[in-house]
Amino acid sequence: MKSGRTYTQRARAESAEATRRRILLAAVGLLRARLRTDIRLADVAAEAKVSVQTVLRAFGSRDELLEVALTELLAEFGHALDQAEPGDVDGSVTAWFDHYEQVGEIVTRNLADESAPAVARIAAIGRERHRARVLRQLAPQLREVPPSRRARVEDALVCACDVYTWKLLRRDMGRPRPEAEATMALMITGIVEAT
Incomplete structure (x- = not known):
């Protein structure tokens, strides 16, 4: 039975990480196209096809999410430049x-x-x-x-x-x-x- 529980926990962790990545990519995409002040959690959630609560659960707050997204975007820009x-x-x-x-x-x-x-x-x-x-x-x-x-x-x-x-x-x-x-x-x- 223990191996079944381990498999379930791993699958849940992988699913949570995939959701977190989808949310982050949605936020990065919005930062490319909009002013930071114009990005709402509802917009990110809609892009990522999750609820606002899921966004908050994954990142804690709008500001934390946008900080992580900005870091990702700046790294992407740096590589291209x-x-x-x-x-x-x-x-x-x-x-x-x-x-x-x-x-x-x-x-x-x-x-x-x-x-x-x-x-x-x-x-x-x-x-x-x-x-x-x-x-x-x-x-x-x-x-x-x-x-x-x-x-x-x-x-x-x-x-x-x-x-x-x-x-x-x-x-x-x-x-x-x-x-x-x-x-x-x-x-x-x-x-x-x-x-």
């Missing part, structure tokens, strides 16, 4: 555009909603990671920059590669993606060559 080798300007620009084409709209909407503390924290994380990624990807180009100009050049490159630059080129000016990517690459090259 790290595909280009450091020093590969065109590859880096393509990776940024892939990212911005996927989530640029929601990122710019979140940045406009920074007065909400939870959104402000996400925006701060995004800025920190963006700067670190730009400096990582363009490290070979930055090696030749004199120390007296380094901070200014880094700031210029962070701005050139920003989501707002993508928005200006793609949404506001309506440039086709290849042209917009070439413009961002030109900005990067121009900044580095001007040092």
